[in-house]
Amino acid sequence: MKDAVRKVELQSRMRAQDRAAMMVLEADRQINLRRSARISPNDVAAELGTSRSLVYSYFPDLNALLVAVLDRQADLLLDAGIEEAAARDDLIESAVHCAIIYLEHIARHGAAIELCLREKWLARHLDGKMKTLGARVVRALARKVQCELHYGPREALGVVQILLAVPEEGARLVHKGDVSLETARSLCRRLIPASLEELRPQRQDDV
Structure with missing residues (x-):
């Protein structure tokens, strides 16, 4: 009897996890469709054919739903190896690998992170x-930017933010059909090192 009860409880929990996952996927889809994170849990419920109150039972507000969307995106990036890429010693190698992983992620899974x-x-x-x-x-x-390019902490963060624009723009071009994914990868391989070299302080004897 106890085994039967445990089986029913396990199945119930699995169904609950599946329902929550469907809500997260639908929210992600709507973010990309609207090109904005300002979606409505009501619309998520309507698209899934479920009640508004059921969505709110899993995600009490929009913020909780969006955090769940981003948590899923984080898991995908971790699986793709972005943390290992960021840990590489060489600045250019690390930045290029991170950019390509991020590019491929957006091209495959959409721009929910950016949006x-x-x-x-x-x-x-x-x-x-x-x-x-x-x-x-x-x-x-x-x-790495601080160490190699001799920038201050705030400037170094600004450089990383600028570099993020390369894969984001590349993924947009892929989605529009303007370039292939391979071309976008090539752009990352060329533009990231070129940008970092351009930002490298000039030595006094080069001036």
């Missing part, structure tokens, strides 16, 4: 895996 983090209200209250992963990757790259 969510555009919203200052979400960025200020962001919690969960994406917050910690993003901080680790950005800090790892920024430390």
